[in-house]
Amino acid sequence: xxxxxxxxxxxxxxxxxxxxxxxxxxxxxxxxxxxxxxxxxxxxxxxxxxxxxxxxxxxxxxxxxxxxxxxxxxxxxxxxxxxxxxxxxxxxxxxxxxxxxxxxxxxxxxxxxxxxxxxxxxxxxxxxxxxxxxxxxxxxxxxxxxxxxxxxxxxxxxxxxxxxxxxxxxxxxxxxxxxxxxxxxxxxxxxxxxxxxxxxxxxxxxxxxxxxxxxxxxxxxxxxxxxxxxxxxxxxxxxxxxxxxxxxxxxxxxxxxxxxxxxxxxxxxxxxxxxxxxxxxxxxxxxxxxxxxxxxxxxxxxxxxxxxxxxxxxxxxxxxxxxxxxxx
Amino acid sequence: xxxxxxxxxxxxxxxxxxxxxxxxxxxxxxxxxxxxxxxxxxxxxxxxxxxxxxxxxxxxxxxxxxxxxxxxxxxxxxxxxxxxxxxxxxxxxxxxxxxxxxxxxxxxxxxxxxxxxxxxxxxxxxxxxxxxxxxxxxxxxxxxxxxxxxxxxxxxxxxxxxxxxxxxxxxxxxxxxxxxxxxxxxxxxxxxxxxxxxxxxxxxxxxxxxxxxxxxxxxxxxxxxxxxxxxxxxxxx
Numbered sequence: 186x187x188x189x190x191x192x193x194x195x196x197x198x199x200x201x202x203x204x205x206x207x208x209x210x211x212x213x214x215x216x217x218x219x220x221x222x223x224x225x226x227x228x229x230x231x232x233x234x235x236x237x238x239x240x241x242x243x244x245x246x247x248x249x250x251x252x253x254x255x256x257x258x259x260x261x262x263x264x265x266x267x268x269x270x271x272x273x274x275x276x277x278x279x280x281x282x283x284x285x286x287x288x289x290x291x292x293x294x295x296x297x298x299x300x301x302x303x304x305x306x307x308x309x310x311x312x313x314x315x316x317x318x319x320x321x322x323x324x325x326x327x328x329x330x331x332x333x334x335x336x337x338x339x340x341x342x343x344x345x346x347x348x349x350x351x352x353x354x355x356x357x358x359x360x361x362x363x364x365x366x367x368x369x370x371x372x373x374x375x376x377x378x379x380x381x382x383x384x385x386x387x388x389x390x391x392x393x394x395x396x397x398x399x400x401x402x403x404x405x406x407x408x409x410x411x412x413x414x415x416x417x418x419x420x421x422x423x424x425x426x427x428x429x430x431x432x433x434x435x436x437x438x439x440x441x442x443x444x445x446x447x448x449x450x451x452x453x454x455x456x457x458x459x460x461x462x463x464x465x466x467x468x469x470x471x472x473x474x475x476x477x478x479x480x481x482x483x484x485x486x487x488x489x490x491x492x493x494x495x496x497x498x499x500x501x502x503x504x505x506x507x508x509x510x511x512x513x
Numbered sequence: 514x515x516x517x518x519x520x521x522x523x524x525x526x527x528x529x530x531x532x533x534x535x536x537x538x539x540x541x542x543x544x545x546x547x548x549x550x551x552x553x554x555x556x557x558x559x560x561x562x563x564x565x566x567x568x569x570x571x572x573x574x575x576x577x578x579x580x581x582x583x584x585x586x587x588x589x590x591x592x593x594x595x596x597x598x599x600x601x602x603x604x605x606x607x608x609x610x611x612x613x614x615x616x617x618x619x620x621x622x623x624x625x626x627x628x629x630x631x632x633x634x635x636x637x638x639x640x641x642x643x644x645x646x647x648x649x650x651x652x653x654x655x656x657x658x659x660x661x662x663x664x665x666x667x668x669x670x671x672x673x674x675x676x677x678x679x680x681x682x683x684x685x686x687x688x689x690x691x692x693x694x695x696x697x698x699x700x701x702x703x704x705x706x707x708x709x710x711x712x713x714x715x716x717x718x719x720x721x722x723x724x725x726x727x728x729x730x731x732x733x734x735x736x737x738x739x740x741x742x743x744x745x746x747x748x749x750x
Contacts, residue, residue, distance in 0.1 A: 252580075255584040257584050276584065285575075
């Protein structure tokens with residue numbers, strides 16, 4: 186029996202058109218490890234040429250879904266199509282960068298890419314030219330002959346992204362590529378990802394960082410194996426019901442401060458950040474002075490207070506009452 | 514790993530050549546050193562296959578390279594061939610270095626063309642059997658250190674029990690039987706028999722059925738390792 190999604194596509198676009206339209210089509214995908222259900226009937230459609238970010242906390246199932254799409258893991262039930270093919274038949278058009286740093290630290294950047302070029306069956310003469318081009322594309326040509334052990338985290342990640350830029354790859358899956366990178370390396374890396382966007386290349390970015398997901402044309406929020414929301418980043422924020430967020434840096438962080446701040450947060454808990462808290466309130470102008478006064482009364486200094494637009498982390502928190510950086 | 518595959522055998526060639534041959538008559542010292550060099554070369558080949566190979570497999574698994582390769586349009590056989598060729602190059606280097614040190618220490622061998630070629634065939638069988646065992650270890654022992662140390666441990670124990678590192682004649686009969694079945698030790702004895710003489714091998718490992726048994730068990734280990742590796746290391750969870 187054909188799935189609903191496949192039928193829907195076939196009806197709307199005809200079979201051929203459906204294949205061309207969707208780079209990724211996941212229909213009721215379930216993945217179980219023993220009794221633990223990691224993915225629960227996940228449906229996902231990514232258009233050809235789209236930049237899609239799948240955002241969720243660790244353990245939410247996002248890496249498992251990416252691994253299944255990359256044909257590294259099998260699914261328990263459901264159906265997946267990559268440009269109309271089964272994942273195992275779409276390996277030639279799918280490039281996957283796993284979370285771990287898989288490049289060899291003992292080899293140079295150039296040697297690492299030559300290794301992958303040879304694995305992909307390129308002749309040495311072809312590979313040399315191609316590797317040079319790829320190293321230039323990811324901004325590593327000047328460091329091509331340095332050992333990877335001398336690369337920074339950002340350089341190493343860019344080198345690994347170069348392994349999925351060989352010709353013919355249409356779907357690029359990047360699993361948590363910015364984890365562990367410093368802000369400057371992160372910006373540079375995301376700039377590279379932005380450059381990869383074109384009509385022919387579809388990008389799936391797996392992340393738990395809202396600012397990274399913000400760059401995508403569409404974001405799916407995944408929690409406990411279910412995609413709980415999906416839209417353009419701005420629409421997700423707009424439709425979340427969050428108008429403004431008060432971001433507060435405090436001298437103290439404890440339950441007492443959190444409990445006090447929650448009184449100002451409508452129907453919600455406050456979101457704890459590295460330096461303080463985020464409070465969700467509709468009437469920012471009235472709430473802000475009250476917050477400062479109340480904190481002062483309990484001996485907590487406000488180092489900085491500002492009204493900011495909601496982030497994707499805030500949206501995730503609103504929907505799940507859990508931080509996206511939380512581990513299941 | 515370089516230490517266990519190259520350093521350790523060379524150290525024992527040096528120790529063996531100058532300590533174990535102290536009271537031996539001069540006419541047999543050179544061939545005793547030859548037998549020691551062969552044993553240590555075999556030990557190096559064993560370590561390369563049984564510890565280096567699983568260590569590399571575990572390392573590739575741990576740092577995500579295996580995941581990356583699995584996502585690419587590459588068959589397990591291609592990955593396997595790459596590993597075996599790399600291991601072969603490393604094993605040849607290790608064997609040549611150990612024998613060269615043996616020569617430098619005064620080891621001598623009987624060289625005839627046919628014996629030399631036959632010895633190479635037995636060296637290949639040692640390589641094949643060690644690689645088979647290595648793939649089994651690499652498939653089931655997930656952590657790098659665990660894989661390497663399991664391989665080194667198995668190499669040392671099996672070499673001691675099967676007559677690679679101890680004279681065959683001094684083994685109890687049950688271990689002598691094991692030495693004939695274990696293809697690495699029977700191949701070691703065959704090489705020693707061909708290049709140094711029967712008195713150093715302890716028995717005639719080229720008697721009718723023995724070379725066939727050696728080849729059969731070595732190939733069986735290799736095929737078992739290969740099937741296990743391609744089925745379980747490349748298994749989609």
